Amino acid sequence: MSAWLTGLNSRRNHYLIAGVAVVFVAAAIGVWRYAKPQPAKAPPPAIPVTATTAAQRDVPIYYHALGTVSAYNTVALRAQVNGQIISVNFAQGQEVHAGDVLARIDPAPFKATLDQNIAKKSEDEALLISAEKDLARYKTLVLKNFETQQNVDQQQAKVDQIKASIDADQAAIESAQTQLNFATITAPIDGVVGFRQVDVGNIIHTNDVGPLTVLTQIKPCYVIFTLPQLDLGPVREAMLQGTVQVLAYDQNDQQQLAEGRLLLINNQIDQTTSTIQLKAEFPNVDERLWPGEFVRIRILITTSKNAVTVPPVAVQRGPDGFYVWVIKPDNTAEQRPIDAQIVSEDTAIAAKGLNVGERIVLTGQSRLDVGTHVEIRAPNAPANTAERQSDKS
Numbered sequence: 001m002s003a004w005l006t007g008l009n010s011r012r013n014h015y016l017i018a019g020v021a022v023v024f025v026a027a028a029i030g031v032w033r034y035a036k037p038q039p040a041k042a043p044p045p046a047i048p049v050t051a052t053t054a055a056q057r058d059v060p061i062y063y064h065a066l067g068t069v070s071a072y073n074t075v076a077l078r079a080q081v082n083g084q085i086i087s088v089n090f091a092q093g094q095e096v097h098a099g100d101v102l103a104r105i106d107p108a109p110f111k112a113t114l115d116q117n118i119a120k121k122s123e124d125e126a127l128l129i130s131a132e133k134d135l136a137r138y139k140t141l142v143l144k145n146f147e148t149q150q151n152v153d154q155q156q157a158k159v160d161q162i163k164a165s166i167d168a169d170q171a172a173i174e175s176a177q178t179q180l181n182f183a184t185i186t187a188p189i190d191g192v193v194g195f196r197q198v199d200v201g202n203i204i205h206t207n208d209v210g211p212l213t214v215l216t217q218i219k220p221c222y223v224i225f226t227l228p229q230l231d232l233g234p235v236r237e238a239m240l241q242g243t244v245q246v247l248a249y250d251q252n253d254q255q256q257l258a259e260g261r262l263l264l265i266n267n268q269i270d271q272t273t274s275t276i277q278l279k280a281e282f283p284n285v286d287e288r289l290w291p292g293e294f295v296r297i298r299i300l301i302t303t304s305k306n307a308v309t310v311p312p313v314a315v316q317r318g319p320d321g322f323y324v325w326v327i328k329p330d331n332t333a334e335q336r337p338i339d340a341q342i343v344s345e346d347t348a349i350a351a352k353g354l355n356v357g358e359r360i361v362l363t364g365q366s367r368l369d370v371g372t373h374v375e376i377r378a379p380n381a382p383a384n385t386a387e388r389q390s391d392k393s
Contacts, residue, residue, distance in 0.1 A: 044373070046331070046373040046374055046375040047333075047364060047367045047368060047372055047373070047374050047375065048364060048374070048375045048377050049325075049327075049361045049362070049363060049364035049365075049368070049374045049375070049376060049377070050361070050362045050363045050364065050376070050377060050378070051327055051359050051360060051361055051362055051374075051376045052310070052311060052314070052359070052360060052362055053357055053358065053359055053360070054308050054309070054310050054350065054354050054355065054356055054357060054358050054360060055308070055309050055310075055356065056306055056307065056308055056309070056356045057306075057307065057309060058303055058304065058305050058306065058307070059303065059304045059307045059309060059343055059347060059349055060300055060302075060303050060304075061300070061301050061302050061303065061304060061343055062247075062298040062299060062300055062301065062343070062344075063227055063231055063234075063235070063298070063299045063301055064253075064296065064297065064298055065225040065226060065227050065278075065296075065297040065299070066225060066226075066294065066295075066296060066297065067223040067224055067225030067248070067280075067294070067295050067296075067297040068223065068224055068225070068292065068293070068294055068295075069221055069222070069223050069248075069289045069290060069291050069292060069293040069294075069295060070221065070222040070223065070224055070291060071191075071216045071217055071218055071221060071222075071291040072217040072218065072219070072220050072221050072222060073189050073191065073216070073217040074214065074215070074216050074217070074291075075188055075189060075191070075214070075215045075216075076211035076214050076215075077102065077103075077185060077187075077211050077212045077213050077214070077215055078206065078208065078211045078212065079105065079182075079185070079204040079205065079206055079208070079212065080182040080206060081105060081110065081179050081182040081183060081206065082203070082204070082205050082206060083105035083106050083109065083110075083183060083203070083204065084105065084106045084201065084202070084203050084204075085103055085104070085105055085106075085198060085199070085200050085201065085202055085203075085204055086104050086105065086106050086200065087103065087104045087200060088102070088103045088196060088199070088200055089101045089102055089103060089104070090102045090103075090193050090196075090213070091193075092193065092194065092195055092196050092213075093192065093193065093194070094192070094193055095190075095191070095192050096187045096190070096191065096192075096193060096215070097187065097190050098186075098187055098188060098189050098190055099186055100186060100187045101184055101185070101186055102185050102186060102187055102193070102212070102213070103184075103185040103212060104183060104184050104185070105182075105183040105184075105185070105204065106183070107180055107183040107184075110176060110179045110180040110182075110183055111180055113176045113179065114173065114176035114177055114179075114180055116176075117169060117172040117173045117175075117176050118173055120169050120172070121166060121169030121170060121172075121173060124162055124165045124166045124169055125166055127162050127165075128159065128162040128163060128166060131155065131158050131159045131162050132159055134155055134158075135152070135155045135156055135158075135159050138151055138152040138155045139152055185212065187215060188215070189215065189217050190217055190219070191215045191216050191217035191218065192215070192216050192217075192218060193213050193214070193215050193216075194213055194214040194215075194216065195213065195214075196212070196213050197210045197212055197213060198210075198212050216291055218284055218287060218289070218290065218291060219283070219284050219285060219287065220260075220281055220282055220283050220284050221281075221282055221284045221289050221291065222263070222279050222280065222281055222282075223246070223248060223260070223279070223280045223282060223289070223295060223297060224277065224278070224279050225277075225278055225280070225297045226270075226273075226275040226276065226277050226278070227275065227276055227278065227299075228274065228275055228276075229269055229274045229275060229276055231276070232265070232269070232276050234301050234302075235262075235265065235276075235278070235299070235301065236265065238262075238299075238300070238301050238302065239262060239265075243261050243262075244261060244262035244299060244300060244301075245259065245260075245261065245262075245299075245300040246259070246260050246261060246262050246280040246282075246297060246298070246299050246300070247259055247260075247297070247298040247299075247300075248260070248280075248282060248295045248296070248297060249295060249296040249297075249298065250295065250296065251294055251295070251296065252296075253296040257288045257289060257295060258282045258283075258284055258286075258288055258289050259282070260280050260281050260282030260283065261280065261281055262278060262279075262280050262299060263278075263279045263280055263281045264278070264279050265277075265278050266278065266279075278299075280297070280299075304343075304349060307349045307351075308349065308350045308351075308354055308355070308356055309347050309348065309349055309350070310324065310340075310348050310354070310360055311346060311347070311348065311362060312342050312344075312345065312346070312347070312348040313362055313363070314348075314360045314361060314362050315338070315340045315342070315348050316365055318337075320337060321337060321339075322337070322338050322339070322340040323335055323336055323337045323338060324336055324338055324350070324354065324360045324361070325360060325361035325365050325368055326354070326358055326359065326360055326361075327358075327359040327360065327361060327374055327376070331373055331374055331375075331376075332371050332372065332373055332374070333361065333368045333369070333370065333371065333372045333373075333374055334370065334371075335368075335370055336353055336354065337353055338350045338351075338352060338353035338354050339351040339352040339353060359376075361374070
């Protein structure tokens with residue numbers, strides 16, 4: 001029994017020694033493996049971006065609207081006397097001036113009436129001379145008691161009657177002269193004539209439905225446009241400061257057509273649309289605005305002095321508002337919240353959060369994270385194959 005116990009203890013000691021040896025070997029292998037120098041990890045590749053710097057300049061603030069060009073004056077030329085048209089003295093679409101003869105109506109009937117009234121006046125003037133002489137004789141005879149006062153009074157009445165007839169004759173002459181003048185149709189204003197509605201040889205009447213033509217004054221002209229009711233305050237404030245500049249652009253809002261001034265704000269708000277109606281006046285010397293034309297309007301409200309500006313493409317919108325990616329001096333990206341106002345397709349004002357001269361990312365923002373290293377490239381620089389594959393993924 002004693003020998004068996006001794007053998008059992010001996011085997012246990014052997015197992016214990018073997019286990020300890022295994023532990024020491026494993027520890028030695030671990031120390032060797034971790035003590036072996038590891039290869040250094042390569043830094044992540046820099047993200048290619050395009051960039052620009054925040055600038056400082058005065059920025060005009062415009063309100064935008066859609067407007068319609070309206071003529072300064074429009075006149076439908078109609079006949080004021082009945083008669084036959086004997087001449088039309090304008091070409092359709094011609095520019096005319098006030099006083100230019102546009103058409104003539106046969107003046108013969110009106111000239112005859114005028115001559116008749118002139119002759120009637122001459123006849124009455126001759127009668128007046130005879131009546132006044134008779135009156136003078138009656139007055140002389142009544143002093144010598146050779147004539148009665150009654151006859152003198154009758155002769156005085158006759159003289160007064162003839163004088164009244166002469167006044168009526170003069171009025172008839174003036175009326176006939178006016179009718180004769182109406183036979184010549186002249187332009188009352190400067191403008192451009194439209195289509196001719198009546199041709200030579202036709203009889204024209206004062207009650208005809210259609211006019212002879214329509215004369216439109218387009219130099220100067222108006223543009224009528226609307227703005228939201230919320231813009232009323234700033235527009236009125238701008239008008240209090242002085243003349244408000246208004247620019248007219250084509251329908252594509254690309255080419256400036258004319259420059260004018262804000263004339264007035266309509267005296268009431270359209271409650272149906274909650275808009276205000278405004279009218280601007282344009283000199284339109286080169287006739288680039290045409291009545292009925294739709295134009296894009298930009299009305300200058302104010303000018304932001306020394307504003308920090310960035311391209312709108314650099315401005316991103318997040319859950320907490322606008323931000324831009326700023327490139328720090330060590331070429332790492334920083335997400336910077338800003339107060340931004342987009343004023344045009346190429347200008348945004350950073351009212352707060354950005355300093356003049358700081359570099360900001362224009363394109364490539366989708367691959368950035370805080371602290372990401374960036375590589376600034378020219379706007380049209382080609383990317384390598386790996387970058388293109390990354391962009392596609």
